[in-house]
Amino acid sequence: MATTAVRFDASGDYLRRTSGLLDYNAAYTVTAWVYVIDRGVGYQAVFTQSADGSKYDEFYVDSSGNFALEISNSSATTTAGSAVTDATWYHVAIVRESATSIKVYRDGSATAEITNTRSVSGRAANANMSIGTNAFSEYFNGRVAFFRIWTSALSNAEI
Numbered sequence: 239m240a241t242t243a244v245r246f247d248a249s250g251d252y253l254r255r256t257s258g259l260l261d262y263n264a265a266y267t268v269t270a271w272v273y274v275i276d277r278g279v280g281y282q283a284v285f286t287q288s289a290d291g292s293k294y295d296e297f298y299v300d301s302s303g304n305f306a307l308e309i310s311n312s313s314a315t316t317t318a319g320s321a322v323t324d325a326t327w328y329h330v331a332i333v334r335e336s337a338t339s340i341k342v343y344r345d346g347s348a349t350a351e352i353t354n355t356r357s358v359s360g361r362a363a364n365a366n367m368s369i370g371t372n373a374f375s376e377y378f379n380g381r382v383a384f385f386r387i388w389t390s391a392l393s394n395a396e397i
Contacts, residue, residue, distance in 0.1 A: 243271070244369070248279055248379035252370035261363040262287040262295050265391040268332045273381040274322050277303035282379055283372035285332060289362035291373040295340060297332050298376065305330070307342050309356035319344065319351040327383075335391040348394045 244253065260266045272284055280301050288294035292312050300306040305319040305328075319342060322328065331343040333350075337359040341350035369385065370378040 243273065243381035243383035245381050246370040246378040248276075248282065248377040250377060252368055252377065254369075255367045259367055259387060260287060260365065260389060262334065262365045263337055263358055263361050263363060264334070265336065265389070266334045267388040267390065267392040267397075268386070269397065270330060270385040271327050271383040272330050273327045273383070274299060274324055275380045277322055277324055279379050281376040283368070283370065283376045284378050284380075284382065286368040286372040287365045288368065288373050289365045293361045294373065295334065295358075296372050297330070297342060298372070299378070305342065305344065305352065307332070307340065307352045307354050309340060309354045309358060311356065311358045311361055315354055315356040317352050317354045331392065331397045333391050333397070343394070343397055346397065
C-alpha cells in the first residue's frame, strides 16, 4: 500500500480541491486507508469539507491520539472515537447520511465508531475539500491511500 499512498509530514503539505466536488449539506461518502505516523503531535486533520473557517465537516486525529469528527455550522460539535496506534493502516469511511447525521466507520465495522448529529442545513453547497489539513493549518502526519468519494451515503454492506 505504501507505494500508492500520499505522504504528509505535518509541515504544511496537503491536497485541496477548491471547487466543490461534494455538497456537504447532502449525503456523501468518503473512504480511504489512513496510516498515522505520529499521533502525538497534536490535532491532525485528515479530511475536511469547508466553505469557510466556521462551517465544515472534519475528520482528524485529536490531541489524545483518537480519531475524531467535528461538525460546524457556525458553532462546532466534536465526537471522538477510539485511540489509534502509530504505524498502523486503518480503513475509514465517513458517511454523511443527511443534514443531521454523519458517521465514521473503521476497518469495515458494521457499527459506526463515531456518530455526530450536528445540524448543517443552510451551509454553502460549494465547499473546499482538503486532505491533510483544515482551515486552521492543523497538518496530518501520516499517509492516505485509495481515497474515494461518492455523492450518496453508502450502506454498511457497500462499505
